[in-house]
Amino acid sequence: MSGRADEMELTTYSRMNGDKPPDIKENVKENSWVAGVQMFVSFLLAGFGMVAASLLLDVVQHWDVFSKVSEVYILVPALLGLKGNLEMTLASRLSTHAHLGHLETSLGSLVVGNLCLIQCQAVLVGFLAAMAAVAMGWIPEGEFDIHHALLLCASSVLTASSASLVLGLIMIGVIVISKRININPDNIATPIAASLGDLTTLALLSFVASLLYKSIGTSVVLPSIIIIMGASIVPVCGYVAWKNKFTQQALDEGWVPVVSAMVISSIGGLILDHTVSVYKGIAVYQLVINGIGGNMVAVHASRLSTTLHTGQKEDSVISSTTKLLLLMVVPGQLIFIYTIEYLRAGHTSTTLIFIFIYMSAALLQVFLLLAISHYMVVWMWKLGMDPDNSAIPYLTALGDLLGTALLGIAFSILYAIGDKDSDLGD
Template identity: 60%
Template sequence: MNAPLLQEEERDLSNPNGSLLQNDDEIVPNTYYESNESILSMAVQMFIPFLLAGFGMVAASLLLDTVQHWTVYQDVSEVYILVPALLGLKGNLEMTLASRLSTHANLGHLDKKNEQLGIVLGNLALIECQAIVVGFLASIAAVILGWIPSGSFNIHHALLLCASSVGTSFAASLLLGLVMVGIILTSRYFRINPDNVATPIAASLGDLTTLTLLSLFASYLYKHYVSVPWVPVTIIAGSVFLIPLCCWFACKNTYSKEVLDNGWPPIINAMIISSFGGLILDYSVSMYKGIAVFQLIINGIGGNIVSVQASRLSTELHTKGVLGCLPPNTKACVGPYTTFCENDSGRVNTARILMFMVIPCHLIFTYTITYLKAGHTSFTPIFMIVYLTAALIQVFILLYVAHVMIMWMWYFGVNPDNSAIPYLTALGDLLGTFLLGVAFQFLFLVGDQDSDVGD
């Protein structure tokens, strides 16, 4: 095991922050965080996982471009509202699960069989409980947001949305959770740092798995509702029964109980924010079919980029300060210049690298879509300029908000490791979908009105 991991294990675990020691009100930081990472090294380590996750997003985007023509998406357009909310569960549940279990692995908590079993079962029960509850809330939001514009309520559509949402949430979280556990335990066995492999795999598999399950559930229920009307009711009733059971299992483990008690506001608020992004997607797809293939890519890249910055900022704060007290020479309220240009500190260099990665990543993935002859949009020069501008604006705003939000969370005693990423990925979904809609509308207004853009 490398030196940083050894030093991580040697920390005083009695310290509530787990990151530094405090003696007579004097803060003694963990200096191991001050690494000699070069800009090139940081860029390579970030770029490779982004490629892995990105091709998973491309596959999910191609799938969305296909299923948007299915009958259930045409007749029950509220399903579009579920897409960002349920796909956001990847960042809110599976990626945070991977991060938590990777920390446990690096601290040696998964080396003992009895403790390993408790942590794994507790965390799986935790994400199942959270997934079912968020699935219910996402379906309620989809029904309300779809009901308000149309002014009519359809009970059959409401049951379909609820059953599809909770069924997808439960199945996707269980499947991805088991995959994460297997990857982390295997990595630990072979002395590989799971932080380097688990989160990118969660990102690459999450969108594709969730969208596939949602489309299959919704399509099945829509086609067979008349012949088997009891199926959606059974799915909903079974999910309600599982909530207290999963809560009981999660409470049996100390680590998962803490998240169960305090981890609800970020997940629920993120789901609400993503649902508004789904409302924008529902409206935009009705006007421009070409949006569908790009929506998951722009949101996924933005979410992955800001998650890296959020994770690094949280680590820096844990190693240089105590919760509720910002480190010296660190301010919560700063301008964009401080975030990207002020000096050559680690956080500024990271922000610059992440901004420089936006265009190469999008070019690679849009070229992949072109090579596969997918989508409904011609890749003209003006389209690429407008699309890349939207992507740059999205990531610029996200990185700036991440800096300010995480500093304020830390100042007010909120651990950003548990709260920041759900908010930021949800904001990325909302911004990405909105900016993509604006981009397509702008292209239409300036004369890019070929049959591909408006098909």
């Protein structure tokens, strides 16, 4: 875009309808150590939320619906990943609005617009994830079961819709409360969204799928009603979001990043499929390295987007935020490495050589993600795109891809120098 008028239109939401810009210094400037503590605590909460989701999956995998309808396993990572991106972009958007003062002046409009937006996105994304699971389950076997397909679609749509409503309300509450007690929502909102998103979505999916499984073979009415109701919600919520000044741009820009992220993550999935078959102990660490990397880059993108929206000049690539996030990698990863060892959840000896090689991969992953985040957010901004709507899905997907690839290289190096997996957990 060119011209001062276009630049002013892009650089802040606060000028819409004559809103007065907020006091930039009061909203943005903060003590680095305070910011570091806020971010680190939120990362720990996100990490333990991921662990809780893993433990829940270990329980529900023995339920009848998981053992009899194997496609549900395919649906789990797809739905959790896609829903996670929607919730984190919501958190990033709302954090920016908090800094711009819109929570005080337009809270009702923000709540209605964003709840309708994520409801519309979630139902369509849920249906897309279900279709992918149906296709991936059908192609290898060559058999199509209409009852299983309806179960997957209905479960995914109802789960996505319910989770979006619950998590959307929680995130609004978190951001409103954090702003009132002088906590920067950019530091805590996206990790909390990630931690609550996985656990809530998995719990709802397991419960809904289990209930619907009881109707398989006897009736297709209930799943069909759920799918039809979901389809009817989309145009209504889409219309409300389109008419809302705070969500119109997000409705227009939010689809391509989410779908593209799914494709990028799928490439990482292919790498993981190969590495898991070769290195038995890699799977549990893949969740940790990808989870922490994704949360860190989401916070970085959210903070940088807020800086641009509030009219500040962006920092250099190696900014104070970048340094803080890099400093958190080692203690954060160590906490989860020793948590895994304590729970005997992995198959790898926690030797000094393992820790050094693994930390090198984790630090390189986060450094690359933060550098990419800086250039991507600024590039989107200059093109007239809102980074709050578009950047995080790409970055978290790249985090999955880089984390999986670098972890595979790390385990290859460990095997090459003789530091192989032990029989832990066998």
